[in-house]
Amino acid sequence: MMKRYWWLFVCLVALLCAACSDDSSSEKKSEYRVVYSGEIKTLNYLKTSETNEFAVAANLVDGLIEYDKYGVVQPGLAKEWSSNDDATVWTFKLREDAKWITHDGKEYSNVVAQDFVDGLHYVLDAKNESSTAWIATVVKNGEAFYNGELTDFKQVGIKATDEHTVEYTLETPTPYFLSMLNYVCFFPVNGKFIEEKGDSFGTTRENFLYNGSYILDKFEPQNERVLVKNELYWDKDNVLIDRIRYKYNKEAATVAPELFLRGEIDFASIPTSIIDEWFKDDKKKSQVRQTQNNFYTYFYALNFNPQFDAEYEPDNWKVVVNNKDFRKSLFHALDRVSAMLTLEPYNPKDLLSNTITPKNFVDVDGLDYTQLAPLADIANQDSFKKEQALAYKEKAMTALEGKATFPVKVLMPYNAGSPDWANRSQVVEQQIEKLLGTDYIDIIVEAGPSTGFLSEVRRPGKFALLEANWGPDYADPSTYTDPFTVDGTYNKPELAEGYTEANGKSNYQNLVDEAKSAIDTAKRYELFAKAEAFLIDEAFVIPYSVGGSGYVASKLNPFEAQYSPFGVTAEKFKGQQLLDKPMSNDEFKEALAKWEQERANALAKAAQ
Amino acid sequence: MLWYIGKRLLQSVVTLFIILTIVFSLLRLMPEEGYLGAAADKMSPAQQEIYLTNLGLRDPLLVQLGNFYSKLLQGDLGKSVTYRTDVPVVTIIADKIMYSLAFGLGAVVLSLILGVPLGILMAQMKGRWLDRLGTGYIVIVVAVPAAVYYLVIQMYITEIFHLPMLFDVYKPITWILPLASMALAPTASYAMWMRRYMVDELNKDYIKLARAKGMKERTLMFKHVLRNAFIPMAQYLPATILFTITGSIYIESLYSIPGMGGLLVDAIQRQDNTIVQGLVLVFSSLGIIGLILGDIAMALVDPRIKLGKGESVR
Numbered sequence: 001m002m003k004r005y006w007w008l009f010v011c012l013v014a015l016l017c018a019a020c021s022d023d024s025s026s027e028k029k030s031e032y033r034v035v036y037s038g039e040i041k042t043l044n045y046l047k048t049s050e051t052n053e054f055a056v057a058a059n060l061v062d063g064l065i066e067y068d069k070y071g072v073v074q075p076g077l078a079k080e081w082s083s084n085d086d087a088t089v090w091t092f093k094l095r096e097d098a099k100w101i102t103h104d105g106k107e108y109s110n111v112v113a114q115d116f117v118d119g120l121h122y123v124l125d126a127k128n129e130s131s132t133a134w135i136a137t138v139v140k141n142g143e144a145f146y147n148g149e150l151t152d153f154k155q156v157g158i159k160a161t162d163e164h165t166v167e168y169t170l171e172t173p174t175p176y177f178l179s180m181l182n183y184v185c186f187f188p189v190n191g192k193f194i195e196e197k198g199d200s201f202g203t204t205r206e207n208f209l210y211n212g213s214y215i216l217d218k219f220e221p222q223n224e225r226v227l228v229k230n231e232l233y234w235d236k237d238n239v240l241i242d243r244i245r246y247k248y249n250k251e252a253a254t255v256a257p258e259l260f261l262r263g264e265i266d267f268a269s270i271p272t273s274i275i276d277e278w279f280k281d282d283k284k285k286s287q288v289r290q291t292q293n294n295f296y297t298y299f300y301a302l303n304f305n306p307q308f309d310a311e312y313e314p315d316n317w318k319v320v321v322n323n324k325d326f327r328k329s330l331f332h333a334l335d336r337v338s339a340m341l342t343l344e345p346y347n348p349k350d351l352l353s354n355t356i357t358p359k360n361f362v363d364v365d366g367l368d369y370t371q372l373a374p375l376a377d378i379a380n381q382d383s384f385k386k387e388q389a390l391a392y393k394e395k396a397m398t399a400l401e402g403k404a405t406f407p408v409k410v411l412m413p414y415n416a417g418s419p420d421w422a423n424r425s426q427v428v429e430q431q432i433e434k435l436l437g438t439d440y441i442d443i444i445v446e447a448g449p450s451t452g453f454l455s456e457v458r459r460p461g462k463f464a465l466l467e468a469n470w471g472p473d474y475a476d477p478s479t480y481t482d483p484f485t486v487d488g489t490y491n492k493p494e495l496a497e498g499y500t501e502a503n504g505k506s507n508y509q510n511l512v513d514e515a516k517s518a519i520d521t522a523k524r525y526e527l528f529a530k531a532e533a534f535l536i537d538e539a540f541v542i543p544y545s546v547g548g549s550g551y552v553a554s555k556l557n558p559f560e561a562q563y564s565p566f567g568v569t570a571e572k573f574k575g576q577q578l579l580d581k582p583m584s585n586d587e588f589k590e591a592l593a594k595w596e597q598e599r600a601n602a603l604a605k606a607a608q
Numbered sequence: 609m610l611w612y613i614g615k616r617l618l619q620s621v622v623t624l625f626i627i628l629t630i631v632f633s634l635l636r637l638m639p640e641e642g643y644l645g646a647a648a649d650k651m652s653p654a655q656q657e658i659y660l661t662n663l664g665l666r667d668p669l670l671v672q673l674g675n676f677y678s679k680l681l682q683g684d685l686g687k688s689v690t691y692r693t694d695v696p697v698v699t700i701i702a703d704k705i706m707y708s709l710a711f712g713l714g715a716v717v718l719s720l721i722l723g724v725p726l727g728i729l730m731a732q733m734k735g736r737w738l739d740r741l742g743t744g745y746i747v748i749v750v751a752v753p754a755a756v757y758y759l760v761i762q763m764y765i766t767e768i769f770h771l772p773m774l775f776d777v778y779k780p781i782t783w784i785l786p787l788a789s790m791a792l793a794p795t796a797s798y799a800m801w802m803r804r805y806m807v808d809e810l811n812k813d814y815i816k817l818a819r820a821k822g823m824k825e826r827t828l829m830f831k832h833v834l835r836n837a838f839i840p841m842a843q844y845l846p847a848t849i850l851f852t853i854t855g856s857i858y859i860e861s862l863y864s865i866p867g868m869g870g871l872l873v874d875a876i877q878r879q880d881n882t883i884v885q886g887l888v889l890v891f892s893s894l895g896i897i898g899l900i901l902g903d904i905a906m907a908l909v910d911p912r913i914k915l916g917k918g919e920s921v922r
Contacts, residue, residue, distance in 0.1 A: 035774070035864070041878075042693035050645060126658045131644070134651045147654065199687070199694045221692055222704070223777075223866035247774055250861035250870060258763070259773060451877075452639025454648060473650065487652065 029242035030578050032555070033265045037252035039221050044202025045184040046122050049131040051571075057184055058568035059214045059227055059244070064092050064116070064166075064181045069575065070595075070602035071563040073178055077111060077188070077211070078166075086519055087175040088140075094164040097234045100190050100209045103216060107232060108190065111211050113160030115188035120158050122194060123185045132185035135473060138177070140169045173519050179475030182567025213239045213574045222248050227573075240577040257553065260287070266555040266578065272343065272420075275551055279346075287553045287581070289588035293351060295358050295565035296547030297480060298469045300334065301491035302327055302540060307461035312411040312444060317464045319404045322497040326400065326408075327539035329392035329440075330465070332385045333432050334542055342423040344548065351545045355379045356532055357480045358546045361472065361565055364522050366604030369477060372529040378536050383543070386435060393436050407442040411464045413457050417450025421467065459489045466491070467544065472566045477528035479566075481512045484535060493540040508535055555579045558588075559595045609907070613900065620896040624889065631888045632673060635881045640665070642879035643690065663689060676885065685889070686882035691875055697886040701868070705853055707777075708860070708867035712852020714787050719794035726795070727802025728834065734807060742799055749796040755858055758789050762862055775863040786863045790856055794848075798841070805837035835909070842905045847898030854891060 038052050045057035064078040078092035098111035123130040124137075124145050137143040140157030144150040157169030170177060180186065190209050197207045205216035213235070214227035227244040230236065247265075249255055256268035261284070270278055270288050278284040302321050306314035320326045340348035353359070355370050355378060362369045370379040397406065412429065414421040429443040443465070448457040457463060468490055472479040483490040486509060493499075494506040501510055511534055515527030536543060560576045562569040583591070640660060641648050651659065660666055664675070679686060685697040692700055730742040749757070765785060766773050775782045809815065810833060818828055853868060860869035872891070875883035907913045 039692075041688075041691055044693060047693060049650070127662055129659060129662050131651070131659070134655050147658065201694075203692065203695045220703075220866065223864070247864055248866065249774060249864040255773065255862070262767075262773070264773065449639075452641045455639050455641040470649075489649070 030240070031243040031245060032241050032267070032573070032578060033245045033247065034267045035247045035249045035252040035256050035259060035265055037248070037250055039248060042202050043205070043208050043216070043219070045187055046119060046132075046189060047128065047130050047202070048184070054184060054568040055571035056225075056227075057187070058212070058571040059573055060208070060210050060212045060216065061184075061187050062098070062212045063184075063187045063568075064094075065178055066572070067182070067562045067564040067569045068602070069560060069563050070599040071565070072602055072606040081178070083177070086173045087177065088170045088173050090168045090170070090177055091161075092166050092168075094166065095234060096164060098211055099232055099234075100193070100211050101215060101230060101232050103205045103208065103210070105215060105231065108193070108209055111188060112163050113166040114163075115190055116166045116186070117158050117160050118191035118194065119187055119189040120156070120185070121153050122189060124153075124156065130185065132183060135180060135183050136185040138170055138174055138180060140171050142171070173517075175519055175521060175524070176474050176476035179564070179566065180473075182564055182569055183473075184568060213572065214244065217243075224248060235574070239574050241573055244573060260553045268553045269549070270551040270553055272345065272550065275346070278551075278553075286584045288551050289554070289583050289585040290347065290350070291549040291552055292558055292592070293358070294547040294549065295361060296469050296471045297353060297356050297358055298467060298544045298547065299356060300330075300542040300544055301463075301466050301468050301483075302330070302542075303461055303463055303466065303491045304495040304540075305461045305492040306464060308411050308463065312464070313405070313409045314464075316404050316408060317410070320396070320400060320408050321464070323396055323400055323404075324538065325392045325396035329389050329396055329436060330432070331383055331539040331542050332389035332392060333435050334428065334544075335384045335431050335435075336382075336544055337384070338431055339424050339428050340545060342427055343420050344550070351548045352382075353543050353546045354381065354383060355536065355543050356470075356541065357477050357528075358565075360599075362475050362477060362525065363603050363607075364525050365607040366600055369525055369529065372526055374533040375529040378533055389435060393440055397440065407438055407440055409464070410441055410443045411446060411462075412443050413446045413448040413463050413466065415450055415453040416447040417453070422447070424467070461492070469547070471547075474566055475564075477525060477532070478512070478516055481515075481528070481531065484540065485509055485512055491540065493535070496538075496540065499538075508538075508540070553582050555582055557583065557591070559591050563599075609904075613904070616900050616903075620893075620900075623896060624892055627892050628885065628889060629673065632676060632881075632885060633669060635879075635884060636665070636669060636672070638879050638881075645690065680889075685886040688880050688883050690878040691880040691883050697882050700883060701871075701886060701890065704866060704868045704871060707865055708853055708856075708869065711787060711790060711856070711859070711865065711867065713849065714783075715790035715794060716849055716852060718787065718791040719798055722791070723795040723798025724802050726799040727804075728806060728829070730799060730803040731806030731810065732829075734803075739803075742803070746796040746800050749792055754793060757792070758858055758862060761785060761789050773863075775865045782863070786859050786865060790859050801841055802837065805840060806833060809833045809837050839906060839910045842909045843902045846901035846905055847895070850894045850898045850901075853894060 036052075040048075040053045040056055041050070042048055042053065043056065043060070045053070045061055048054070048057070062077050064076050064081070066074045066076040068074050075095070077094055077098050079095045081090060081092045083090045094111065094113060096110070100108040100111060100115075102108050120136060120139065120142075122128055123133050124139075124142055126133070126146050126148065130136075133142075133146055137146060141150055141155050142157070145153060145156050150156070157171070159167050161167050168177070174180075188211070193209050194201050200207045202208055205219040208216065210216070210230060211233075213230055213233050215230045216225060217228040218224055218226040225246045227246075229239050229242050233239060253269065253271060256265065257270055257274060257278075259265045260268035275288070278288045303317075304321060306317045306321075308314050336352050337348050340351055344351055355375060357369060359368060359370050359379070364372065370376065400406075412425060414425045416422070425445040429445050433441060433443055458466060458468060468483070470480065470483050470490075482488060484493050486494055486505075494509055496506065499506045499508070501507055503510065505513070508531060511527065511531035515524055515531055518524040518527055535541060555578050556576055557579055562572050562575060564570050640656075643660060643663060643665065644651065644656060648656075657666075664672060667675075676686075687693075688695050688697055688700055726742055730739045733739050762773060762785065765771065771785065772779065772782055775786060815828065815833065818832065854872075856867075857869040857873070859865065860867045872884065872887045875887065
């Protein structure tokens with residue numbers, strides 16, 4: 001009897017030891033480990049528009065093109081391409097060695113031109129509820145098919161002319177179409193597979209086909225997902241990390257810094273609240289660095305269609321906002337550095353932006369878009385100018401005497417779900433009121449709902465002044481004009497008085513329309529720069545900053561990743577490798593300067 | 609008894625119908641922005657309309673309700689929309705329920721094994737060192753917010769013993785801390801109540817009489833005192849066990865346990881109506897069944913209670 005218990009005990013101990021030990025016996029492979037709190041809702045890349053889902057899709061499925069680490073377009077599944085003169089017909093020749101792979105690493109079929117047709121068909125079929133269909137409507141008859149006005153997909157502007165050639169016909173000339181291909185809605189799908197799987201496509205790792213650099217080895221939502229290198233990938237030599245392990249943790253933001261220090265993970269965001277502690281500790285300081293700015297643009301919008309409650313005097317606001325001197329007084333009064341300190345206490349100026357289109361977004365032969373005249377004047381100087389603000393205040397008060405009541409009530413709501421935004425609103429209120437005087441202006445900071453803020457506050461126009469943002473959708477300055485043109489749901493500058501031209505449209509709208517009709521890149525960008533300069537110079541908006549991801553501790557080198565301001569390739573792990581130790585902030589700044597120089601050269605070279 | 613159970617079940621169905629209808633209707637008042645996610649700003653109004661129509665949100669409320677109940681009667685809780693797109697709600701719940709059950713039941717069993725004997729010993733040694741030590745433990749656990757000692761345990765014990773901070777189903781060692789943390793509060797609670805009821809019973813006249821008649825202390829404790837003291841606890845035990853399914857939001861969050869904790873909050877935040885409806889159905893059913901089982905358990909433990917027509921223990 002005793003003997004049996006002994007055996008049981010020994011077995012139990014052995015089991016525990018086996019379970020606790022790492023699988024160190026297997027070959028040493030490079031593994032990148034992270035914790036995350038926002039779970040992806042689907043693998044179905046044709047449906048989603050969420051960044052974290054793009055991030056997974058980008059590593060599992062390839063599109064026609066990719067970018068290199070400097071942001072120059074490179075061949076992806078397409079090995080070459082061409083377009084007609086007015087950029088309405090685009091033809092892509094596919095590589096012949098790309099394969100669809102099943103979850104267990106077996107070859108399913110070749111990637112062929114029809115897969116792109118099937119992908120777009122799925123996206124444009126409204127019943128599939130794709131939330132990126134709006135991008136795909138650039139294709140001829142795409143919108144009509146989505147709306148149901150057209151039922152024959154053959155009339156939509158995409159066809160497979162042979163097994164390895166796909167041709168897109170677009171609704172209007174679109175010189176930036178290549179950059180749109182970086183969106184998941186233009187990704188291929190195997191028609192037979194998706195039909196077979198129906199609604200369950202993308203719900204599990206088994207109900208999915210892979211043609212990208214990784215395969216999902218494990219997909220347990222709210223627990224763990226593991227990506228392993230696709231051994232049958234056409235470009236597998238450039239996949240340098242063998243395994244990527246995402247561990248779910250609801251409190252990831254809180255526990256990640258500690259897990260990073262203990263060596264349990266390889267990436268952690270370091271929140272503003274503990275950044276001081278990290279910078280004061282020598283050991284930690286060498287492991288934390290800034291991140292590259294992203295291309296979200298943040299600005300303060302002055303509302304020309306005030307629909308807020310009578311107690312905040314919308315009629316009075318409407319009178320003053322139509323006075324350029326009043327707008328300019330606000331424009332020059334906003335001290336953006338002090339506002340930014342609420343978010344970025346160490347390097348606040350690094351995030352500020354003087355234009356709506358961020359720096360480094362697009363260029364003409366290596367010259368950055370923001371440096372084109374007349375935008376360059378605005379881009380190169382800080383809008384915060386005390387004397388000018390006060391001078392415009394005097395002019396506005398004189399001009400508006402008897403027409404408006406002072407102090408002007410300025411309703412400035414913020415999203416109650418964002419503590420940083422709340423703090424910033426208080427800072428902005430105090431700073432502007434102190435400078436311009438409470439005899440002139442009374443900024444009223446009000447908390448808006450944390451759920452449905454945009455539909456409750458911004459879209460119905462229930463604000464006078466509002467911090468707002470916008471992200472780009474493709475590589476063309478027109479993407480940053482959408483919020484301010486007629487269909488925009490921001491501050492409705494088309495309603496500004498005294499700006500309507502003979503054709504019934506606003507000056508800005510006409511400038512944008514003219515720019516959109518230009519096909520030659522240099523001319524086009526010049527016209528967009530003119531339109532943007534007009535928008536800012538008239539103080540319809542006050543440019544504020546670009547988005548940033550704060551500080552991180554990471555074992556990845558950010559300058560090895562594919563670079564693109566929009567779309568999904570920036571999420572690819574391909575080309576990146578694990579560092580022995582994380583980059584410090586000094587090393588980051590040095591590498592950034594080097595990268596910027598190399599990038600300028602690469603862009604100039606690509607333009608030749 | 610059977611008649612009683614039948615009647616209670618029938619009442620439960622009506623209660624469930626009312627709860628579900630109210631929740632279903634309230635969910636339809638949520639802002640539409642939530643359904644559109646990141647694309648809200650990018651889609652044109654016409655595209656948004658088509659999208660929402662396809663989700664069935666443009667049907668009249670009564671039609672939506674009718675569709676929901678007709679599917680429910682066929683056992684179909686629907687598919688998730690914004691939480692895990694196109695995955696059946698039943699699958700989502702089933703994936704998670706086992707983790708919460710394992711931890712929840714583990715914690716209940718552990719706390720019963722530790723808490724009940726501790727309460728008995730404390731009652732027997734009333735006023736002595738063990739009683740004081742136990743009371744100290746109970747006061748600390750009750751007075752300090754759980755979030756605080758959960759964090760302290762995770763931060764320091766993992767560091768001292770070099771344990772991983774996060775749960776891994778295949779590493780048994782990572783089960784220990786979350787389980788122990790979860791058992792801390794119920795252990796204290798069982799010990800406290802057990803001690804209280806035992807002390808109450810021990811002071812009763814029939815115990816004094818039994819002692820005077822020379823009954824053995826062991827027989828007295830286990831056959832009379834313990835059984836009577838256990839009756840009030842028996843009433844709540846079924847509901848406690850059933851509710852382990854709902855999971856512990858905090859423990860599961862801290863240790864990355866993929867259980868049910870927080871699923872309801874997540875689903876509400878993401879406006880995934882089908883999951884919220886499914887969870888409301890599951891949780892309300894559990895609550896109702898827990899109460900019925902509690903009544904039955906009491907009747908079984910205490911022969912003085914009889915459940916017949918028109919009777920209830922509550």
